[in-house]
Amino acid sequence: MIKSIPYGKQYITEEDIQAVIEVLKSDYLTQGPTIEQFEQAFAQYIGSKYAVAVANGTAALHLAVLALNLEKGKKVITTPITFAASANCVLYAGGEVEFVDIDPKTYTIDINKIDYLLKRLKSNEVRGIIPVDLAGYPVNMEDLKQIAERYGLWLLEDACHAPGGAFKDSEGNWQQCGNGTYSDAAIFSFHPVKHIATGEGGMITTNNKDLYEKLKILRTHGITRDKNLLSRYDGGWYYEMQMLGFNYRITDIQAALGISQLKRAQQGLIRRRQIAQVYLKELSNVGDIVLPYSNDTIKHAYHLFIIQTNYRKELYEFLRTKNIFCQVHYIPIHTFPFYQQFGWKWGDFPVAESYYQKCLSLPMFPTLSDDEISYVIHCIKAFFQNKE
Numbered sequence: 001m002i003k004s005i006p007y008g009k010q011y012i013t014e015e016d017i018q019a020v021i022e023v024l025k026s027d028y029l030t031q032g033p034t035i036e037q038f039e040q041a042f043a044q045y046i047g048s049k050y051a052v053a054v055a056n057g058t059a060a061l062h063l064a065v066l067a068l069n070l071e072k073g074k075k076v077i078t079t080p081i082t083f084a085a086s087a088n089c090v091l092y093a094g095g096e097v098e099f100v101d102i103d104p105k106t107y108t109i110d111i112n113k114i115d116y117l118l119k120r121l122k123s124n125e126v127r128g129i130i131p132v133d134l135a136g137y138p139v140n141m142e143d144l145k146q147i148a149e150r151y152g153l154w155l156l157e158d159a160c161h162a163p164g165g166a167f168k169d170s171e172g173n174w175q176q177c178g179n180g181t182y183s184d185a186a187i188f189s190f191h192p193v194k195h196i197a198t199g200e201g202g203m204i205t206t207n208n209k210d211l212y213e214k215l216k217i218l219r220t221h222g223i224t225r226d227k228n229l230l231s232r233y234d235g236g237w238y239y240e241m242q243m244l245g246f247n248y249r250i251t252d253i254q255a256a257l258g259i260s261q262l263k264r265a266q267q268g269l270i271r272r273r274q275i276a277q278v279y280l281k282e283l284s285n286v287g288d289i290v291l292p293y294s295n296d297t298i299k300h301a302y303h304l305f306i307i308q309t310n311y312r313k314e315l316y317e318f319l320r321t322k323n324i325f326c327q328v329h330y331i332p333i334h335t336f337p338f339y340q341q342f343g344w345k346w347g348d349f350p351v352a353e354s355y356y357q358k359c360l361s362l363p364m365f366p367t368l369s370d371d372e373i374s375y376v377i378h379c380i381k382a383f384f385q386n387k388e
């Protein structure tokens with residue numbers, strides 16, 4: 001009997017455990033040297049100049065929006081098909097969310113519709129765009145940057161699904177998700193279902209030094225001890241609170257786990273791509289399944305493997321009886337009761353809503369065994385055999 005198979009799962013090794021134990025025996029559980037080591041290793045992996053580690057991906061979004069500037073009541077554009085935090089961060093900062101429908105092929109924000117919306121809105125209403133590399137499909141940040149520049153907007157890439165993903169730019173160079181070549185900043189999460197797990201944890205990457213300095217201060221109450229930044233110096237004890245920040249720090253315990261996990265990130269990515277190839281081959285022409293889109297100008301990071309079928313609910317229930325626990329990513333944010341107070345309603349984003357009716361995330365994580373993949377495929381085929 002196959003034990004239960006979730007849609008995503010962390011992978012913890014003996015080496016990870018040892019790394020955490022070492023920190024527990026050291027002088028610093030938090031605010032120690034391991035955090036900077038994690039930041040440097042992560043920046044190197046992603047290809048950005050700077051990285052700031054924080055308590056979780058949502059804190060990363062919140063601080064990034066604050067650091068990028070958002071005056072009260074100004075708008076930020078994002079997709080309705082993402083985790084709620086990608087939109088909530090705009091509200092935390094006093095802004096308003098403007099949703100734009102998704103592209104039916106990639107399921108990421110539809111760039112043409114952003115352009116269309118910006119043409120209609122008053123030019124001084126919008127401040128930024130938060131695109132999301134959904135499921136690990138890299139948004140073309142170069143295309144978005146052109147629009148952002150035309151309208152004077154900042155670009156914050158929610159790359160939670162896509163560490164290691166990349167797209168080919170117009171000069172033929174591979175641009176890694178979150179590397180900041182075209183965006184102002186990007187954010188990542190280290191929740192256990194994501195590529196790199198630290199329990200809770202997040203990261204902001206950027207190539208902008210001023211933004212980097214501001215993020216580091218915002219992460220810890222808006223307080224700095226950096227002599228170069230102080231307005232006066234009263235003595236060795238002296239620090240200054242210069243802006244209203246938060247305690248959004250990560251611990252050294254988590255950072256140690258992150259460093260250890262990062263060493264296997266590439267390996268995990270390769271395994272995810274292998275699993276995807278098996279699904280793509282075995283599930284083509286099964287029932288009415290629509291498989292995830294890819295092409296040779298992107299390197300998919302496969303955080304999720306999302307299929308679409310008109311029998312989504314039945315298939316979801318059927319697979320549960322087989323101990324396979326799929327998930328739905330995501331319920332469109334504009335349909336949540338909380339968001340309806342702002343006037344959003346069903347029917348506003350037909351592509352996103354139609355996608356939501358059909359989408360299902362199959363098991364996708366590095367330790368998914370070949371036998372388990374075969375079992376998942378076998379069960380899906382069995383389900384559709386009974387449909388004919």
Ligand SMILES: *Cc1c(COP(=O)(O)O)cnc(C)c1O
Pocket residue numbers: 056057058059082083085086132158160161188189190191200201202
């Ligand atoms: C996981 C996730 C977040 C939030 O990260 P947390 O670490 O859970 O706070 C934000 N955006 C997307 C797209 C995510 O998948």
